[in-house]
Amino acid sequence: MSSVALARVYQQSFQSHPYGTLAITNGAFNALGDVVAQLTQNIIEPRDERHNRPRYDFPRTLRFFAFGLAMGPLIGRWNFSLERNFPLRFAGKNPGKVSVPALSKRVAADQLLMAPIGLALFIGSMGLMEGRDSMHIQTKYKDLYKPALIANWQVWPVAQLINFRFMPLPYRVPFQSTCGVFWTLYLSILNSEETELQDYEDSMREKLQQDGH
Numbered sequence: 070m071s072s073v074a075l076a077r078v079y080q081q082s083f084q085s086h087p088y089g090t091l092a093i094t095n096g097a098f099n100a101l102g103d104v105v106a107q108l109t110q111n112i113i114e115p116r117d118e119r120h121n122r123p124r125y126d127f128p129r130t131l132r133f134f135a136f137g138l139a140m141g142p143l144i145g146r147w148n149f150s151l152e153r154n155f156p157l158r159f160a161g162k163n164p165g166k167v168s169v170p171a172l173s174k175r176v177a178a179d180q181l182l183m184a185p186i187g188l189a190l191f192i193g194s195m196g197l198m199e200g201r202d203s204m205h206i207q208t209k210y211k212d213l214y215k216p217a218l219i220a221n222w223q224v225w226p227v228a229q230l231i232n233f234r235f236m237p238l239p240y241r242v243p244f245q246s247t248c249g250v251f252w253t254l255y256l257s258i259l260n261s262e263e264t265e266l267q268d269y270e271d272s273m274r275e276k277l278q279q280d281g282h
Contacts, residue, residue: 080239097246
């Protein structure tokens with residue numbers, strides 16, 4: 070299927086089922102980001118004692134798909150809200166001219182409101198889907214939230230500036246999801262390393278308790 074035909078199918082799907090389309094699109098790109106992350110990790114990580122590569126973690130990819138599926142409609146509604154509250158063009162003297170202040174407000178609102186909320190939802194959702202208790206989830210927030218938010222502010226303002234300025238409303242979530250493949254790769258590796266660290270600490274704690282008995 071050509072890119073033009075694919076865009077036409079997407080447009081028709083968005084017009085008839087906007088939030089369902091955004092959910093599936095965002096979930097698919099989120100899953101793709103984790104696939105890339107796992108393949109990258111399997112290449113760069115050392116082999117075990119039997120010279121085997123780490124096994125592919127399918128439940129992990131499903132967790133990323135589920136999170137993206139849930140976030141797609143939320144991001145879509147957020148984009149509708151930004152479109153309504155910060156219109157880039159006004160009817161009048163220069164109807165085609167883009168309002169730079171309105172564009173700046175969109176990016177600022179996205180990064181100061183939606184980005185922190187989205188990241189908090191990601192860490193909490195991953196912890197719950199991994200079956201972590203409240204103590205482990207709190208540790209995830211403590212270890213991951215601040216560095217991930219700082220990294221977000223170093224990358225996403227420019228991407229969202231391009232997104233809000235040039236992409237039509239139906240294509241903003243797909244554009245964000247496409248850019249987000251690399252962001253998901255980063256989050257996936259970050260979350261995986263934290264999970265492995267917690268598992269290691271838990272196993273060492275259990276071993277010490279057993280030795281103590």
